[in-house]
Amino acid sequence: MKPFAFKKDILKKTVPVIILFGILFTADYFVIGPFIPEVAADYERGISAAYFIASLTYGGVVEEILMRWFLMSLLAWILVLIFARKTEKTELPDWIFIAANIIAALLFAAGHLPATMAFFGRISPLILVRCFVLNGGFALIFGRFYRKYGIQYAMLAHFGLHLISKLILLAVI
Secondary structure, eight states: OOOSOOOHHHHHHHHHHHHHHHHHHHHIIIIITTTOHHHHHHHHTOOOHHHHHHIIIIIIIIHHIIIIIIIIHHHHHHHHHHHOTTSOGGGOOHHHHHHHHHHHHHHHHHHTHHHHHHHHSSOOHHHHHHHIIIIIIHHHHHHHHHHHHOHHHHHHHHHHHHHHHHHHHHHHO
């Protein structure tokens, strides 16, 4: 397991990506909002302090512990047991971690469907695509951060996405 510390050289690589994530996440309001009125209305409702803090901590910490540290690791372990038992443990095939990341990202996105259904009262093709692109797409990148640098960078990226996007929305709306 990688030590839970931040390294300056890795931070220099990740911070610009985190800023980009925040900008891309904010694009949901401008790109999808005109087509799904509930999306625009939700953003325009404003952000309470409690929601702001909860989105940072739940998304940035809890979801990363559950989905990357637990689920993605569990899936990788299961894939090793099924497909790579005889492989030297220090030389596991990359595809195992890539597959675990993809499966975890899809499950993460699918896990948002009940809340999506409750929020919109329906699931249209556009709402479904939005759910999987926003949640699954970013989850793939967070999984990559976890695999390459450690859980703390996945947490930082997820936390940063919510922080940057909320700050942009507060400034724009």
